[in-house]
Amino acid sequence: MTVLILARDFDPTADAVVQALAERDIPVFRTDLQDFPRKLRMHAELCDGSWSGSLWNQHHEVDLAEVRAIWSRNPATYVFPETMTRAEQDLAFREAKLGLGGVLASLDVLWANHPNRCADAIYKPYQWTVAVACGLDVAATAITSDPASAERFARRRPGHTITKALGPTGTADGDMVKVSFTRRLTEHDVADLRGVAVTATTLQEFVPKAFEVRLTVIGDSWFPIAIHAANERAHTDWRSDPSALTYRFVPIPESVVAGVAEYMRHMCLAYAGFDFVVTLAGKWVMLEANTGPQFGWLQAETGAQMVAAMADMLGKGKP
Known part of the structure; x- marks a missing residue:
């Protein structure tokens, strides 16, 4: 039985998991979606309600029936020749996504994580609703395109309102990549919120914190790691200054264990990364859950043995 890994060519974490699987004598077929259909080929046939066939490239081949688990590790997307018109490329992209993607999605194997479940979980407003239903705490939040409503929300908590992106924070501007970090609104910001009208804008109550926690759940293995920031910028968003961070393992409150376990079950996820703020009083407030x-x-x-945990989970396959 083989583990299928969908990952980019340069991915040190994927490399480490592949090595760990090799040490366990578990075959791996690793590829990237951008290789299809030029370097990666597929043939599948529907018989009695199940798909059979194979994937292959110039080096390896895997029978779909032999796949025990699929790890979708942020692969690049499908790419088509520039000799095709934009309309032709768009059509080919859709057919590749619905064809190859659809066949893989239909396989009754362990997914980490299934693309349909990721498509649901990418919506943070939905995440927060599910999190509360699962017993987790979430900060007061507003999503608005109305400047007046945004101002009222911010003035109810002066100096304690942040704005944050709902999706990926990097944007390309020519040769530069700009990153939008979480930041607290100043009085100057609140005095002129006309920009809110441009799109859906997310405002959230700033939760005073002792530290943050990245809780990585990989199957039955949980890795709760506290992230401590040494300056104000990193304290607001630790991604803004990695050099200012220190890490340590922390215990998880039982209520959070129960809430996260229920969230994972509800969302049908095999692994996820949860970000929490921990207040001075020790309350855990969930910020988001990342499915990749x-x-x-x-x-x-x-030194957390996350690579080993991932290899073990993929190697075991579907329960």
Whole structure:
């Protein structure tokens, strides 16, 4: 039985998991979606309600019936020749996504994580609703395109309102990549919120915190790691200054364990990365749950055996 890994060519964390699987004598077929259909080929046939067939490239081939688990590790997307018109490329992209993607999505194997479940979980407003239903705490939040409503929300908590992106924070501007970090609104910001009308804008109550926690759940293995920031900028958003961070393992309150376990069950996730704020009083407030979290850097910083946990989960396959 083979583990299928969908990952980019340069991915040190994927490399480490592949090595760990090899040490367990578990075959791996690793590819990237951008290789289809030029380097990666597929043939599948529907018979009695199930798909059979194979994937292959110039080096390897895997029978779909032999796949025990699929790890979708942030692969690049499908790419088509520039000799095709834009309309032709768009059509080919859709057919590849619905064809190859659809066949893989239909396989009754362990997914980490299934693309349909990721498509649901990408919506943070939905995440927060589910989190509260599962017993987790979430900060007061507003999503608005109305400047007056945004001002009223911010003035109810002066100096304690943040704005944050709902999706990926990096944007390309020519040769530069700009990153939008979470930040607290100043009085100057609140005095002129006309920009709120441009799109859906997310405002959230700033929760005074002792530290943050990245809780990575990989199957039955849980890795709760506290992230301590040494300056104000990193204290607001630790991604803004990695050099100012220190890490340590922390215990998880039982209520959070129960809430996260229920969230994972409700969302049908095999692994996820939860971000929490921990208040001075020790209350855990969930910020978000990532269905494709990076974890190599946390293993490097703490020694947490996340690569081994991922290899074990993929190697075991579907319960």
